[in-house]
Amino acid sequence: AAVSAGSSLLWVSGSGVVQQGRMVDVTAGTEVSQGAQVSPGHRYLAVEESVVLVTSASAQWAQEGVWASSALNSPNRGMPYLDVSKSAWYVESVAKAYERKVMMGTGTLIFSPTDKATRVMFMVMVGRMAGADVYNSTPWYQKGWDWAVANKISDGTDPNGNITREQIVSMLWRYAGRETVPGDYISDFPDCTSV
16 A cells, blocks of 8 residues: 555554555554554554555555555556556656656655655666666666766766756756856746746
């Protein structure tokens, strides 16, 4: 089951393991993190800014709020993500990014469509679009980061910082092989402080 922030889950019977995200065991008054077992008879609440994935071979649960079951959500345009609704306005874009292997999600069965992207996530995406070998590295983004720096797509600074629209355009501009335009033209736009 995938449980969105603010939603709860009453684990009725069987065993389950938290694969991703964090929950509060309301019954015990404790926090439950990735790798922990869930207990029958306990109510769990997904914490803010978290989508929790609990897997089980055989279990029963009751849910309140936003949740998904792989049995109910698949197939979703061939995507494995439990947190991408078939009716979401962005489902076609996510499907194309997944089909082209530009974006692979943030975890097992989780895409995290409402999370902010980081600079290094975008470096990896550009590397994948370019057909570079940016897969299977430790940490997961290392080959993408190295590729982006080597190809002057990014200077590699602040890799875990949230990426801005300005930085996205700059990286794509460099990837396209365009010359840098001198001057400060961004201040001409009314939303320049939020890009």
